[in-house]
Amino acid sequence: MTQQTLNVDLGDRSYPIFVGKDLFLSSMLAPYIRGNQVLIVSNSTVAPLYMDALRAALPDIQIDEVILPDGEEYKNLTYLNAVYDELLTKKHNRTTTLIALGGGVVGDMTGYAAASYQRGVNFIQVPTTLLSQVDSSVGGKTGVNHPLGKNMIGAFHQPQVVLASVDALETLPDRELSAGLAEVVKYGFIYDEAFLCWLEENMADLVARDSGKLSQAIYRSCEIKAEVVAQDEREGGIRAILNLGHTFGHAIEANQGYGNWLHGEAVAAGTMMAADLSCRLGWLTRDDVKRVESVLLAANLPVRPPQDMSAADFIELMSVDKKVLDGQLRLVLLKGLGEAVVTEEFSADLLQETLTADSYC
């Protein structure tokens, strides 16, 4: 097996995800380019590694580039404007295709540039981190951060195709591989206990970058996300379960400064907090919480929030989170391993216990 194809079923916005090795081939990309202009957006870390291979896989048309500095702190309106500048300076028209070559930051910004340039142009994702392969590949969420909140400006915009190449993971730093695994195990926690068992058994191989097993994990993660998103494209309901650990996690990222804790690391610690609160509600057993902790530890992820963050810090930062509806904090919690709910059915006291606990439930 060098490649698997997953079709994301969204009616007239359906598209394929290719997962596997040796994907930087012309036959993979050319069929998805409509006009005769392409803008590749990448960052200063990824471009030197994969830009040449990507360009070689494109037809002989106008190809322009924007290379952003690498980091979440550049995912903002200022750098988004650099993309618009290039598009307009090089006279890209409505049939242009934007290609995101990089991780989640590049994908989110490029997707949002594609959503908003001339009110919407085509978009291809070439995610080069595990996190972006299992998260941004499906769902169409695009956007940038605002100084007062993460992902506060954005749009839903689906790509024409996604190339999730495991070859690109060979150059990924260990810490980022682990951050990606936080989202992979999340799919097990919220939706599929069998997948969780498979991850528990194969975590050592995944950490060792076994490309076959990574492909399997990416494929199943995208498949689960696609099933959830297909039921709720605009995030009115069930889709919110994908945010397990994210409300706590966003608070951690905002408090620590974006980039100091990687997104996946913050989500891992947040997932532990969600598991802890679920246990205090009587929904998870202590053994369940131990399993959550063990698999996160096996993926080399943090399982405790930052020591310098108080309960008051969490409450303040979580109140601006998008999951707050009409002032009422909703959280994604676990009814069991493999089953998540979005709920406000927890007392402030129990939440306070989770936020101040010295050890888990």
Add this chain to the structure above:
Amino acid sequence: MTQQTLNVDLGDRSYPIFVGKDLFLSSMLAPYIRGNQVLIVSNSTVAPLYMDALRAALPDIQIDEVILPDGEEYKNLTYLNAVYDELLTKKHNRTTTLIALGGGVVGDMTGYAAASYQRGVNFIQVPTTLLSQVDSSVGGKTGVNHPLGKNMIGAFHQPQVVLASVDALETLPDRELSAGLAEVVKYGFIYDEAFLCWLEENMADLVARDSGKLSQAIYRSCEIKAEVVAQDEREGGIRAILNLGHTFGHAIEANQGYGNWLHGEAVAAGTMMAADLSCRLGWLTRDDVKRVESVLLAANLPVRPPQDMSAADFIELMSVDKKVLDGQLRLVLLKGLGEAVVTEEFSADLLQETLTADSYC
């Protein structure tokens, strides 16, 4: 008759437009507000005139305001960011409703802020200029300008409801009333010769601000636009006929500096150029061109492009226009009065004749 209702039929994005007098009533707005937060965006000219009346028509919920400076030159990412700042500082959540109180600039920016804030929130239009009542009320186009092009950043985002109050036109400067009439007569030119005849007969009353006749003109204009948009929501085809005069017009606005020529004035001169080229193609008679010119003159509109603009200026500026597909310039031209086509079937020589003509065909 104090009020007529037009339903814009876009499936699950359908919404009503109320046209008439005395629309600033709670019964008109309250049913369309979902959450308990509202942000009103207006400008420094309109807010002193109508903000109090609008606030009085809203339920007793959190109401915040952003007052922008008045003018097309502020329709940019910087002022858009001022709207995001207010939304985030005041902790508006996903159920908030943005209300645009003003003309096209306020409507376009507020609509785009609503499209992009937290990936999309509710939006209500209260257009206070004739141009915005007959143009921005229907179609869902939102966006901001970029230094290198008008409306280059934006989204399609439909409002929950539009209140087109003719009362608000009492305070509109004469020049802006005329600019709005340029878009009204456009609907006759492209779609409905009978409406064009009605406008020819009633132009003096419209210029004199007869509120009954203005209501009729607004209603029929929105109705025509809604019929066209319903056939082509995302502007793949027929919808482009709404841009009669706009490719030439945008070039005039860009060349003269936004705001020096009002949008409607530039469209009027552009419409004459489109009529002239249509005549040179043998599609319009010279009498048809005279009728176009007469009704525009009766509305106190310019019928010639700026004297200091050369043919080369037009060609350069039109090549970046959104109507250019794959490098080929497409124009909206008239096959007859009441019938428009989007076409590239004109020779460069004929276009050059139109751009350099001392008098019309």
